[in-house]
Amino acid sequence: MGQRIYVSSGGPWEQVIGYHRAIRVGNRVVVAGTTATKGEEIIGVGDMYTQAAYVLKIIRKALTSVGANMSDVIVVRIYVTDMSQWPAVAQAHREAFVDTRPVTTIVEVGALIDPRLLVEIEVEAVVAE
Template sequence: MDFDRELISNGNPMESVVGFSRAVRVGPFISIGGTAPVGADGKTVGVGDIAAQTRQCIKVIKGALEQAGSGLHHVVRTRVILTDINNWKAAVDVRKTYFQNIRPVDTIMAVSGFVNPEWLVEFEADAVINT
């Protein structure tokens, strides 16, 4: 079985510099890589506010999923990546408002830092849709 590969972009100039896509759809599978809390203007949303940053990450993921013909309701896995594990509850409380009924599997982890020190969180998501 051979599937087409669709690259999803949100216009981030780093996509061509680094060589990545916001999301990739292959057949029914959609993978969304590390999504930072960045607005359309390229600036960090919610500096110092884990809840605002989490909402922005999910907003960007939602947009990428919709571009791929999907939506949050198709998400099967999320990864919450934090610079401070003590922020896990505040991030998960926001995540819950989007995924309470969908209930994808989840991983919560901490890293030493992101490329931009203003970022407190990044999200990743995987979805599967009917083709």
């Protein structure tokens, strides 16, 4: 199956919940649900586009740290707290995936871990061998 490479972002919930930001096993990379958090700060409070764009930057950084990039992403799952704002998330997604169009799902959820968070995104990638 291959060696596991773990990535932590130092986010406030990683230790509490017990997870890593990303894991690479062989040519497969999975990035955990990611929110617009920087330490204890929430980025873009009240602005779904700003939060989604920031989340995608965190995801890009996690992918890069294990030798992958955004063009390797094959699946994106997006969780939003207000589906009426989906165009803002779609814009950030489109900007992040200029060269590729991964399989993507957007669903509305009742709440995220902090009420100021409006969007959470997770991805799966396959790195060319």
